[in-house]
Amino acid sequence: MLQQLREQVLEANLELVRRGLVLYTFGNASGIAREEGLVVIKPSGVPYDELTPEHMVVTALDGAVVAGKLNPSSALPTHLILYKSFPEIGGVAHTHSEYATAWAQARMSIPCFGTTHADYFHGPVPVTSELSNREITEDYEKNTGHIIVRSLQGTSPAALPGILVANHGPFAWGKDAAAAAHNAVILEAIARMAYFTIGIDPSAQPISNALQDKHYLRKHGKDAYYGQAKDKS
């Protein structure tokens, strides 16, 4: 079971590389075994092309390393807060993908400018508020998790499978590590197209709620009709 999760998490991390979302050792993806309460995450600062399933670090939900000889990604505390706050998610991915990071650096949410966005995010991609100086100097990585959770209050992490951490970059999540990485890739594409959109018309407006609902609901929920039956979820 854990061996399979290590392989899935490694594969999700490699997907970030293949899709051009990470540079050198940037970025990290993890997955959780809910019943065992164990999280598997990429080690910190190891080149992607050297990674094997055995390099993946296994930790408890309090961050204690249970298996693996390497230090876990420094983003682990953020991942753990997300797993504890969102029982429905099974994977988390964090990158500094360049267009999503630029929106995070501009501290702006990404408006829903089109149906590609609406297929995945039911509303704008939110940006967190900024951490206070105290939140930065003490327990920075945990506080990054907390500010994500606060920013999502009142919404479902399934309807908003990613967020921009102000001044930092995107986090994405999903039912497993593969879905988290997939959503990180989509978020970058959405960020890129939104960047081009405001480059064409700086006063571009979001699409209507009717169109947002149509696209989101034809891919998600009980009346979904996109894809093959087994893929509907």
Added chain:
Amino acid sequence: MLQQLREQVLEANLELVRRGLVLYTFGNASGIAREEGLVVIKPSGVPYDELTPEHMVVTALDGAVVAGKLNPSSALPTHLILYKSFPEIGGVAHTHSEYATAWAQARMSIPCFGTTHADYFHGPVPVTSELSNREITEDYEKNTGHIIVRSLQGTSPAALPGILVANHGPFAWGKDAAAAAHNAVILEAIARMAYFTIGIDPSAQPISNALQDKHYLRKHGKDAYYGQAKDKS
């Protein structure tokens, strides 16, 4: 005959991948056998690198699946409207290619800024008007087809081999599936260069009608002199 069409349609879909126009399972291309009244289209939500000719879905012009075990692309109803409205076309391609989609998201037609554009499109690349809420909630994909057809009224689909569906993305077409995919690639290149052009000069003006006519007509129509004789059409 149908086997050959399946292979052509698969190949057109793969061309969209090779040219960087699609991400994951986005996008779809189809072709029609006019005499048989059968359309072959990519299945919905299947990864491109798993596709074989046998995965292609064969449907009648009313959308009924005639052969194939998978669900057709959710864009099928739009393709069918185009085939029924434009007897001269033999293939349709739809993508969310990023620059063309950005123009669609900005709800702006692409002015004819240069000869690359004029070589393929005889006039601006049009953008449709927006669908009403009712057109979105009922028969959305069919209505997407209808609004494309309405937007092209008074022009020839040969002279305008593609369009931007407002808030959504580009559709392109041609004499067969390969030509449709080709025109989708060209449309993205035109969209990209137009984006850069207004980045250099936000008040850039379209080229003269004389130059538009010259380039369009040297590649199309009876006096065309571009390419080898067998390619002139």
Added chain:
Amino acid sequence: MLQQLREQVLEANLELVRRGLVLYTFGNASGIAREEGLVVIKPSGVPYDELTPEHMVVTALDGAVVAGKLNPSSALPTHLILYKSFPEIGGVAHTHSEYATAWAQARMSIPCFGTTHADYFHGPVPVTSELSNREITEDYEKNTGHIIVRSLQGTSPAALPGILVANHGPFAWGKDAAAAAHNAVILEAIARMAYFTIGIDPSAQPISNALQDKHYLRKHGKDAYYGQAKDKS
């Protein structure tokens, strides 16, 4: 001799592909055998990956095809005007490379914003004026050559190894076909960096004449000291 030139011209055309300057059958490069008065150029509308040296078309300076079974590139008359007007050049390359084309579509010359530019172009990359309607409808390709020559009057084609044809795209040249393709690649890089520069500061100013002279002259002319001795020219 002619066989070698065919191979050089093919190789120059393929360099345009490798460097991402051309799409489908766009673009063309040629070379001249001055003593024989023969020009070798890519055929029109043939996919690059099918091209062999035997496909190259050999013409006289009046455009008559001397050898080769295919139609020459439709840009041949422009190339011929350049060869006849500039005795010092041995190769010409024409592309629709996207950033250079965007400057051409904006009808703006590219200011010398930095030393990369100054290493190759001694002054701004010029843009031609626009062709009149008559120049477009009659002998269009020849007139494209004439307007390039007029725009360069008073300067040396060695000091300005390329130009933007307004509303169309770049032409570049050099001592042979390889140098022409090389300069087309450099021109695109210069165009890209200039685009980014005005994106950062729309009122960016060109570098000083002193710095322009320094960089141009350390690579060109009798006191050049860049590269290995055999490369100095």
Added chain:
Amino acid sequence: MLQQLREQVLEANLELVRRGLVLYTFGNASGIAREEGLVVIKPSGVPYDELTPEHMVVTALDGAVVAGKLNPSSALPTHLILYKSFPEIGGVAHTHSEYATAWAQARMSIPCFGTTHADYFHGPVPVTSELSNREITEDYEKNTGHIIVRSLQGTSPAALPGILVANHGPFAWGKDAAAAAHNAVILEAIARMAYFTIGIDPSAQPISNALQDKHYLRKHGKDAYYGQAKDKS
């Protein structure tokens, strides 16, 4: 020892190619053997794919060629000034990478817009002032080194591992040639994201000093906790 340094310097130069920072023969990286007082640098104007360790040029700190049959990179005098002024550095890399060069051409420092930047640069990426006409016409490459050193006065080259030379492009450095190339790659990524950031919000503001300190110090200095133990430095 020298053979190993030649290999390291070649490898650093090739890293610039792999990461898309250089075009043709642009760019150069070097390394120093401090005890021997010898610098190893790429030769001038030789294509990267022909380079072997034996092509690397070995020079003394006064620029005299000690070993190697080729001319050293024309940027050698700049590298030498940096080695003599900054005893803690072991490698230097210079490129015309396109986004960093655009900031240099706009003569603007790159504000610290986010944590990716703060992970590597403790403050904005500085831009030098412009060279005077005399500094350009006499000892240009040496003066380029001097103006870099002047611009860094009062800071540590470890805390600012790169700079933009106004009108020219970036220089980066590090503990060895590999680190210098790595920092050149990072600098280009930072430049790209900063470009996108001001494209989204032209009045974007830098991040707080608290966040800058947090990210810089968690990767550098005695309390660093990023990466595996052996990598902390």
